[in-house]
Amino acid sequence: MAVVLLLLLLRSCGDDCDDAASTPNATLTITATPSPAGSQVGKSVESALERVRQTGLSVVVHDASDRDEKPGGDWTVCFEMATLSKVDFAAVPDGAPCPKKDGQRIPWPKMPNVKGATYADAVEKLGDAVGAVTIEAAYEDEAAYDTNNEAGDYANWKVCFQSVKAGTRLAQEPDVILHAVEKDDACPSSKGLYKNPKYDPDYLDREYAEPDDGTSADDGSSADDGSSGDSGSSEEDYYPGDKGGCPPGGCYNPCPPGGCR
Structure with a gap:
């Protein structure tokens, strides 16, 4: 606007314009107002x-x-x-939701309970609130692996356990692991169990017995039985050997203590 007014004045000055233009030390100042930056909300x-x-x-x-x-x-x-x-x-921070007002707590979303849902539904429900959603088999003797239901091979598997507890604030979009079973299978009572117990390294089959090597057999005899029956010894068949000795039960001494008279 200042420039336009100056041009109008110069055009209307007539013969005096040359004198004004030749006047020494004449200056022209134009002040520029900073242009607005526009809203930057939502930008980095x-x-x-x-x-x-x-x-x-x-x-x-x-x-x-x-x-x-x-x-x-x-x-x-x-x-x-x-x-x-x-x-x-x-x-x-990048990825965090804005608080309702400046200076308030960040309203992080909370982890939902996806137990019982299919893997595909769980991935959809978690959405952008978490990072990668990985599936693993709930039983130790089964195998399953997929991320964000990309392959789709386990879409109808049933979720039994989730690595992030329901109700946990999902700050910074954590990765989540879901342990699941096939659609019609029952969930194990806890992680680390086997669907077929015989695959468990610690499993002991009660119907299986170790072969008898004869060391633990009890035929009713004992060490004390050696003194009974025909296998026992008696005074009649006792042989003292070359060095002599008393038969089992001790030697017979007809003399009383103190010697015979």
Whole structure:
């Protein structure tokens, strides 16, 4: 506007224009007003800072949550407050939801309970709130593996266990492992069990008996039985040997203690 007025004045000055133009030390000042940067909500802090600095305004950025951390360039702008000379951005970490108001807690979503759901339904229900959703077999003697139901081979398997407990705040999109069984199978009571117990290394078949090697057999005889029956010894068949000796039961001595008279 100032430039337009100046041109109009120059055109209307007539013969005096040459004198005005030749006047020494004449200056012309044009003041430019910084152009607005536009809303930067939803953009990265790095991008927002660069855009505002191009306008000539000063800019600051702070944590939009209650954690009061130093924002990084990859954080996302949630709120902005601008004056004639400065813009103040409030941002949260990349991937985090914005709080309802500046300075409040980040409303992280909570882990839902997907037990009993099919693997395909669980993946859909978890959506973008988590990272990779991997399936593994709930029984140790079965195998299953897929991520985010990409292959689709286990889409109808039933979820028995989930690695992230229901109700847990899903900060930073954690990866989740779901342990499942085939559609019509029952879930094990706990992880680490075998569908067929015989595949368990610690399994002991009660119907299987070790072969008898004869060492534990009891034929009713004992060491004491050697003194009975024909196999026993008696005084009649006792042979003292070359060195002599008494028969079993001791030697017979007809003399009383003190000797015979």
